[in-house]
Amino acid sequence: MLPQLYKMANYTQCAENPSNYYCSAQARLIIPSTNLNTINLIKNFSLDKTKFDREFIYRTQCIPKEFIQDDSELYYYASNLVNQEMEFFQLSAKVEDVTCNKIGLEINTFDIICLVVVVFYNILLMFATYKEKSYEKEKGLKYAISRLSLFHTWKLRSKPPNTTDFKNLINMNGTRVFGMLIIILLHIGVASNTSFISDPEVYEKVLNTIWCSTSFGLIYLSIKMGAIKINGIKASLLGCLIRPIFSLGCALGVYGMSHNLGGPIKNLMESKVFIILSNCVYCVYLIHMPTMLLINRFSMEPINFDYWKVIQDYIVSVILSFLIGIYFTLAIEEPGNMIQKKILPQITKWEKISKTE
Template sequence: MELILKWGVFLCVFGVGGCQFLYNDYEKIPPLNQMDRFLQCREKENLFCLMQFTLRPKNTNSRVWQLIQKSKENPNAFNRDVVNRLRCFPRDLVKRKEELIGNATFRENSLLSNYSLNARLNTIDCKNYSEPKKLTTFDYSVLYSTLAWFGIIAAATLCDAVFRVGNFGEAWTYIKSLSLLSNWEDLRAPVKNEDYQRLKGLQGIRTYNMIIVILGHTVFNCLFSFTSDVGWIETFYRTGYRKFGLNFGLHIVQTNFVISAWVLSSNLYSYIEKNKKLSIKLILKWIFLRYLRLLPVLGFIVCWEMSNWPSIWIAGPPSERNDMDFRACQKNWWATLLLVNNYFLQSDMCNIGTWYLSNDFQMFLLAMILFYVMVNYKIGEEIILWTMGFFWLMHASLIYYNNYPVIFDFSPENSKVENSVGSNILCVLYSSFYSNFGGYGIGLIFGGLYHKYKNHTIKVNEVVTYSWLLVFFGLPISAVYLSLFEYPRLLSAILGATLKLVFSLGVAVGILGLSHGIGGVVKKICEWDYPVFLAKWAYSTYLVNFLIVFGRYLLIDELIPLNDEIMWKSIFSDIIQAFAAGLVVHLLIERPLSNVLRNLASQESTVKIKSR
């Protein structure tokens, strides 16, 4: 019986991970987070303050203090000597800061009297959330420009609906470009391009990858939230398969880099094969069109994040991360619009998620330069490998120099702003250009292999299929698994710079196999019409998913409850809302604005040709 009990405890803690400890000593110490009722405080027009306290013992030998010290020694627990409080105070204290601080400290010490502890105030940030916010000229410009644009879309749609078969010259081109009706028809129209049909599996993978990305963002948001269930968060980090899931989330972005580079490489090889050259003029044109594709939705979201409207319409309690994003947008909006914000700390990025766009666009630029050199100076594809090797060496050197782990280690303490988005480690290991170029380089290489061998027939049998499955799934799983452990300094540097390459290689082999008819059931799942269709607005979905996921807690009135059921409900809700909102943004912003900018660019080229 004793043996059975021991194995049961082992499986609960390390295998299943959903079991709770029978005795939770942390219930005997002060709660990590506490919050007064926000809406009630706002209605009374009082101050609502976000505060952080450090706890100090009256008796260092007390059981409470020993438990607090124990928490600091546990890497999977929060340091319980630092607590967070959201408190309501009378509004007349706003001009008497010393009295406010004294009031806050006295109140906290009164609540700690039974714990034999004292509190020292570290930080305090107070606001009267009932006071009207001052609006600027920029705020009104954003609002009226958005309303005007929606009015134009509505008028074009109405005109298109009334005159379905009309043709009024050049104006009609713009009307159809803006019409929701025509854009929806274009979106639904089947794509007959031969390469698109061969790579339908690639489109399906994009959608499944986006679902995993949204899932990951929801999980991270739960883990970083201001909750009463910190024990659930600590248990989450102690669980083996959940830890694997977190590290998988840090690798999954490589799939997007592989796909993006694959499509570019395939298109470039097709153009070069047909035209036997690659001019600087063409490269500049492709770069310009790429930027035009990214700019409309990105500019729309950044303008709204810079404005005061979100804080007026959604006047939630203090949020360190939301306030951080607003300050970053006020200061560094230009870096996001110019797609260079990946060179900033994530805490200084306007819209943190756009680091991926910056990396992708810069890799696009570098790839165009590499192909220009390859074609015009007769240098082989090995230049891509040399470039990958250079960035691999840079990444490995920085890991070794800073003594960083293989991958960013998510833990309760590392979820704090100063230890995650506010630190250099997340930039080096996750969002930097050099740490991600390997996956993009693999996409360039395999895009070339696809172009070269796409008309070759592979005899598909069980051996080929199982070997392909082993590489497709085995390499990414192996890369994530190896990232779970600690290694000596040199080995950490080597693995840290290599595991993303291994993950990307598995994805690239998987896509190549799908394009040649390998895969069986997996191929059918990847080429299923519904996910392939959803991939058509994946870009808009990616950008709006941050607003959906991280905006959920803007109107909280009390501490957020957390458990497995709540987390999974949030995941399913966020996935559905993100794709739905992405479709709306795609039809209202991305597609019509991209059409207009593309039409203007093509007209300018036509005018130049005629003038010659």
Template sequence: MAQTWYIASDTQLYVFSLMLLAIVWKYEKKAKIIFGSTVVIGLATLASIAFCKNYDIIIRQYPENLYNMNGIKLEIWHDLYSSGYSNITGYTIGLIFGYIFYKNRKKSIEITKIHVILWWFLSFGMCNFIILIAATMYRPNYQNSTLESALYWALGKNIFALGIAIGIYGFALKIGWFARWLCEWKAVRVIGRLTYSTYIVHSTVIRIRGGLIRSPLYVNDYLLISTVLGDIALSYLVGTLMCLLFEMPVSALQKLLIPTTEHNRLTNSLKKPLNSKEVHLENENQNVGTNV
């Protein structure tokens, strides 16, 4: 399935991240150099492939390309979008922010208005800019150079990944106002539980609708909006059934079949009843703490 391309890429990058973090753990003083070198290598790889193969600046969502995408026949898709090496930089950006959060988790960080304003510009502003700037590339008279294509392929989706990382890090620091409230809203959590199942089936829902059309349609804004809303509603309905009948039962079986981890063993040991000697020592400790 075209929408499951990321599973192989994510698996490769997960193994890669373990090796990268092992190196960072051993040479912690050179963490900046290690992370920085990885980001540069990822950017250079994308730019070199786009430049040498003279690829278009984006994968254009034209009918011909969409038809070929059903069979994953586009070479540019494999070289610059779905491969593990083409996503190294975005993955490393996530590791960097996770590393920063881990290192500063016990520190008190003062947040000023300037920080909040920068956060909005660097998260939502930067992500939307990268998406909207591609609209100019769909103009009939637009022609890009090979250098422009190399730069956009190297920077485009990685700037978007940087914006997402900044956004999540800001949420962790209690920044975000209504955006953070929306992400923590219980109703959104329910939808979030259904997201993966919906993601798996949504492409099939769209293709069935397209396959049932027997005559040309006059495309307008109203038709597009109503079609999109209908696809979303039907996809979530089918995704809900998928989640209830498959994902949740498999998740429950997985918890039963996988051996108990060390963390669970320690947690269970803490829940065991204390013997009389341990209770006596615990009472003494409580009395000392009360006196202090």
């Protein structure tokens, strides 16, 4: 029998003394050489990539302030707390990494400056949105402020380009959004691993099911081929095939839709909603991981990741990522594009072609 993979100290009791620190510790199990069953069990876990490595355990601990000042004392105290628990399993452990946060909120000068800048810029955006109609007729600073209006940036971002390339590859908008949805789903596993999990065995099954159900066709084949462990010339040949097979699966879909194949799938990929969302995918990609990490960041007890919990986290992550991503697109990316176009000379595709000829 192995100790729990994750275990959390009571945060509420720890917070009764504001000078305490709430720490996350990673400890490596030390197993007696005579305990062959446990050694083989942990070895089997470490060889299976779909399982957690049970050689390590993770704990949150309430550590008094006097042990925080010196690293050697901190690690010694943290190891003692873990080893008190390990006595029941006739094992020992050595803490290899500890990250501590003070119970009381600490705000430094840099935090204050960042907060002031964020608040001021958002107030400016709200003011520009409110004054857009009256200021857009003015000149100078007032006109520049009106360009920051969320209504104005929305019009610029939601207007599809009237070019031949865009019309031929309009289905790429849906492909980008669909790809973003898959990325968020696959990153659920990465984000979940930053939380303490109450039932790792159930979580492992959920993660495997999601992986299999979201991988299909040539894309799924390339992923499975990438997991094969081989050496030498076989590895070189297989490595050359994985990326082309993955790309071929995506390219065939895009090529077919550009030639009016696909039926309802093509109509969905070229819909107005997907065109608008596609224009915001860059910011959604940047923001989706922090959003997913924050969903379970402040839980005070290990989280039970069953199928419903994963689906719930996925739905919340998609909604929040796209909402925040759209706002960042309108508030930061689009104003940045306008500044870039004012500063740098703009050369169209056809001008480039004429110059090369």
